[in-house]
Amino acid sequence: MADVDPDTLLEWLQMGQGDERDMQLIALEQLCMLLLMSDNVDRCFETCPPRTFLPALCKIFLDESAPDNVLEVTARAITYYLDVSAECTRRIVGVDGAIKALCNRLVVVELNNRTSRDLAEQCVKVLELICTRESGAVFEAGGLNCVLSFIRDSGHLVHKDTLHSAMAVVSRLCSKMEPQDSSLETCVESLSSLLKHEDHQVSDGALRCFASLADRFTRRGVDPAPLAKHGLTEELLSRMAAAGGTVSGPASSCKPGRTSTGAAPSAPDSKLSNQVSTIVSLLSTLCRGSPLVTHDLLRSALPDSMESALGGDERCVLDTMRLVDLLLVLLFEGRKALPKSTAGSTSRIPGLRRLDSSGERSHRQLIDCIRSKDTDALIDAIDTGAFEVNFMDDVGQTLLNWASAFGTQEMVEFLCERGRTSTEVRGHHHYTTLPVSDAHK
Secondary structure, eight states, X not given: OTTOOHHHHHHHHTOOSTTHHHHHHHHHHHHHHHHHHOSOHHHHHHHSOHHHHHHHHHHHHHOTTOOHXXXXXXXXXXXXXXXXXXXXXXXXXXXXXHHHHHHHHHHSOOTTOHHHHHHHHHHHHHHHHHHHHHHHHHHHTTHHHHHHHHHHHHGGGSOHHHHHHHHHHHHHHHTTOOTXXXXXXXXXXXXXXXXXXXXHHXXXXXXXXXXXXXXXXHHTTOOOGGGGTTSHHHHHHHHHHHHHTOOOSGGGGGSTTXXXXXXXXXXXXXXXXXXXXHHXXXXXXXXXXXXXXXXXXXXXXXXXXXXXXXXXXXXXXXXXXXXXXXXXXXXXXXXXXXXXXXXXXXXXXTTSSOOOSSHHHHHHHHHHHHHTTOHHHHHHHHHTTSSOTTOBOTTSOBHXXXXXXXXXXXXXXXXXXXXXXXXXXXXXXXXXXXXXXXXXX
């Protein structure tokens, strides 16, 4: 490997006509081996620098005549670069059309062709790594519906780890969706079908996606009724009943171990019992934000599901009583009795991302959340009481300082709305100060 000439390797990568395709494939295999076997990252990156090699790899994906076997090795090489350094992500995003080409491979996959299927699986891995830094670019390229379609249509034919990676991509991309997005209905329909998926990690991931979407609707002040168009509330009620030991509703037949309506009560599903906080929080968010969802829920199998849930463990009972309390307020006092801000603790989803209990380490993790633009994790940490909104670290920097320098506009707005008391915010590198009113501009 030490004798590989990087200039020759790069030249061969850029070939792609006729017999030259074989030379291109040899160069790709050589590059993969070099990246995989190197015991010195710095030396490897000096030999095959990402700034020149990654654009060349991306251009292979843009070549419509490139065969699947070449594209599969190309995707593998890109994966190795990303595994070594997440900073390589921006090199890929900087190539026009590269992300879209990766996403499209999930749409045109030929399930009966092993090479095509391997290529799609490798593309999922690439997208998962890209989403850790640049999920917005994947979303803008239409990645959400591409990955959802792949899970729905091809999920049963791919490896479990690929299926779970695809669901991780969907979870990240759902946090980018806005209520007015044109692809929302297609996304909701696909997620609704995934709630009934036989793989619990997929169905649970779909539930968390709905939680993220509902929370986004609430923070935008938009009625979340569109989220319930394809059976969401029925599935939530079925899960609530199963958590208490009885199953009701049509969705029950789609889950392993569930019984049909009218069957004898079964033992509580411990997995669903642990999930009941998420279920109740999502139902609460939907009811708070949508009169239509509340109207339909009160005329559904809600009483039977609640009765069953109240027969579960203490946690299940307490969470169910929270929902009862909300519904009683809505019924007897009306929506005017609800607090104006509904993006608080009742609508946050416990367990989406827990921070470490150690204060110093937790703070580092929270700063990492801000740097990686993970708005949900920041909001979760504040709402669950893990951090106070005016928390200041040992060098005098507040969360708002960090968010204004490295986070998102949504983070800054959230911290300001939550009562951030500082009258100024430090800008990038902490050299300048910005008024709070300007921090999110």
